Amino acid sequence: MTKHTVLFELGCEELPPKSLKTLRDALKAETEKGLKDAGLNFTAIEAYAAPRRLALKIVDIDAAQADTQKRFDGPAVQAAYDAEGKPTKALEGFMRGQGITVDQLSTFQAGKVEKVCFLKDVKGQSLDALLPQILQAALDNLPIAKRMRSAASRTEFVRPVKWVVLLKDDQVIEASIQDHKTGNVTYGHRFHAPEAVVLAHANDYLTTLENAHVVADFEKRQATIQAQVKTLADEVNATAIVPADLLDEVTSLVEWPVALRATFEERYLAVPQEALITTMQDNQKYFCLINAEGKLQPYFITVSNIESKDPTQIIEGNEKVVRPRLSDAEFFFLQDQKQPLASRKEKLANMVFQAQLGTLWNKSERIAKLAVALSPITGANAADAEKAALLAKCDLTSELVGEFPELQGIAGTYYARLEGENHEVAEALGEQYLPKFAGDVLPQTKTGTTIALADRLDTLVGIFGIGQAPTGSKDPFALRRSAIGILRLIIENELDVTIEELVNFALQGYGDVVKDHDKTRADAVAFLEGRYRAKYEDQGVAVDVIQAVQALAPKSPLDFDKRVTAVNHFRTLPEAAALAAANKRVANILAKEATPEGAVVEANLVEAAEKALYAELSALTPVVQPLLAARNYTEALSKLAALRAPIDAFFEGVMVMADDAELKANRLRLLAQLRNLFTAVADVSVLQG
Known part of the structure; x- marks a missing residue:
């Protein structure tokens, strides 16, 4: 064709x-x-x-x-012709409807019935x-x-x-x-x-x-912009900040890209650079330049849609436009410094956090108490944690955050530094909101970790305490994302604490505000434990690995994580599939038969295969037990992989349900001992092949 x-x-x-x-x-x-x-x-x-x-x-x-053939089905052959082979009324009606004669008919087999049909040639359009x-x-x-x-x-x-x-x-x-x-x-x-x-x-x-001065290919236009921006940045020994969304937007604004570098007064560099970068990126679609230390430089790059004979006019025009925006940011920054952070608590006392849970100042006081309680767990200085918690929300009343809401916390850090607060306290004000999204960085200071954890726990427990837990797609306080943040803060900082302990600390701050502490505790713990699956699936961990660990319901997120890591590694071993299948078989047997009390009686082991399995278990147990105690689950499961051959031999050569009651009881004890070793880490029987 x-x-x-x-x-x-x-x-x-x-x-x-x-x-x-x-x-x-x-x-x-x-x-x-x-x-x-x-x-x-x-x-x-x-x-x-x-x-x-x-x-x-x-x-x-x-x-x-392509030309095709369309089939139109008629009556069954048996009903289409009478005893003399002439068309019946049914067939005549079909032919009349299709506008055809007898010689144009065909037949086809529909199951056990042969039917009349008309095959119409359809010419392709x-x-x-x-x-x-x-x-x-x-x-x-x-x-x-x-x-x-x-x-x-x-x-x-x-x-x-x-x-x-x-x-x-x-x-x-x-x-x-x-x-x-x-x-x-x-x-x-x-x-x-x-x-x-x-x-x-x-x-x-x-x-x-x-x-005709149009680059219609989006990717080619974008590559041109990137190359031009890099060249202009290199000329002043700087690196351009090129967010993917901004790059796409700029590429969509121009047909013939011409990048130009402009400047702004160095005095504006005294303003928090996040504010300057935000206003230049969001409002003007400029690419900002930073040095090797990540400090903003007094340049920006604009991408023009015109190849001007006099580029300086375009550059000067953009410099003129950006100056008032930078001046606004400078004005807000200087105005805010006239009032110390700590003095802003009065305004926080008039800002409602949640109608039943009080104001932002009430929340700050709860976070402060919670931060002190968490400090022994996080390793933070309790005094620093308390101070940072009381200052944490103060910048929400500032002019700078009013103009640039995304600077919440960041503005507080700048003001705290200017007021002479120590590094831990100042940095914590910005770090309290970390992580902001999946995969985001975590706080780098112990105080920041403490405040980030306390803030999320306070919100989650409070919202559950007043019966407004997330339902379906409604999650106005972003508790699902917040819960994953809590898990990450615990696991990645290796904090050895249970979820219930953390919820109890948060409940203490609410007192009578939360009426039913027991229900709130149970609901909040269940909610946090329910986020494990989403957290690990995002990391590419298979669902059955998560379920294998969930079957044991570990109380500590850190412990849960170590087990997931172990099972994830275990399933890559060549013995994994066979051991998972064997564990499933053992679990099924033990589920049907009550395991007799007591230890395995060595004298009652008669078959060579059961003796070999017992010997291997006896040798492995003292090796594995210290590993389990040290939560070295990956090494423990790797050691247990050696049981594959004796387990396979056992099931091939030994009848568990022996007629002799003593033999049967002893074999059930042996299987229970085997099962207990594996379930000390996870229920590997749920792993898929």
Whole structure:
């Protein structure tokens, strides 16, 4: 079949930059689905996106659908003809409905019944006829939150459509898409090449547009920006901060990227650099520069959409625009310093944390008490922990945080340093919110760890205490994320404490505010233990490994983690599958039969295989027990892997359910001893092969 290259381009007013990549990818996916559903084969689809266009190049696509045959089923042969072999009324009705004669009939076997049918040849539709419908359907299915109409058109899109290109090689596929007649005319850069550009062939698209100052390939445009930004940063011995989201957004804002480096006054570097970076990134879409120590430098890089004859004008214009924003940040920073952090507690006393749980100051006081209680566990200085807790929320009333909410905690750290607080206290104010998301860094100071743990525990226990635990998709206090944060803080800092102990510490701070301490304790503990699965699945740990440990219900998160690590390693051993199966068999036997009391009687071991298993168990037990006591579960399970051969031999050569009651009881004791060694770490019987 003949193959073609097809080019489709939808020209629009500037598309939403944060949605451009999503729209491009969705257009490609929807078009691929439409082509496959229509039976049109193709080699590849290349998708392009720039501020004023979405485009697809479909390579080696069929000129038409393949011809097919459609079957129309009639009555059973037995009911289709009378005794003389003439058509019955049923068959005549079928032929009349299909507009056919007897000689056009066929038969087919439907199970045990032979039926009459008509096989109709269906000629495949041409690419020209099918493609416009497929593309329109793809556009209709794009993930657009709010669509708009433009001019008199009744069709809707995310932005007004200006032109549509639809080429099959060098020929226009004539159609109407988004109420626009298709053609071979596109438009270049709005300022550098605003006139119409004729596309001679679908393969000429990228080259033709580049000659018109438009880089239509998103990835190529992005790589150009990255290279230009790096060059400009290298020139001043700096490194550019290039967040992925910001890079995508900037790439979506320009058709012809030209990066330019500008400067700002060094006096602004006295302001917390997070505030300066935030305002430059979020409001101006600039790339900020830092030195090798991570300190902000007095430069920024802007990406222009114009190759100016006088770039200094663009640079000066951007410097003029950014100056008032930096001045605002400076003003707020200086204003805040007129009032010490500790004096802000009065404002916190008027800010409600939660109606039933009191104000932010009430919360601060609870966190302070909890932090002191946790200090022996975290290794923090109790006085530092208490002070940091009482200052922790004070910056929420500051002007800087009012303008830049993402600076909560960070602003407090700066103010605490200026007020002469020690390193542990100052750093803790920013670290209290860590980790902010999955995979985020943890606090580096012991005081920060203590406050981060106390803050989360206070919120979680309080919310459970007033009966507002998360339900379904509703989790207004982000307790699920907070719970995983608590587990990480305990495990990664190797804090040897049980979840129940931590919940009890938090409950003490609430007193009568929480009416039912027992229920709150049970619910909060169950909730925290229920987050193990989400935490470890995120790390790529298999569900059965988590379940193997959960079967033992370890009370300490640190202990739970060591067991998960051990089982995860165990399942990689060549003996794992056989030992898991053997443990399952042992568990099933012991579940049906009550294990007799007492130890294994060596004199009652008669078969060679059971003697060998007992000997191996006796030799391994004193080796494994100290490992278990030291929580070296990985090494313990590795040692137990040596039991595979004697266990296999035991089940091959020994009848557990012997007729002799003494032999049976002794063998059950032997299996119980074996099972207990493994379940001292986890229930490996639940592991899948």
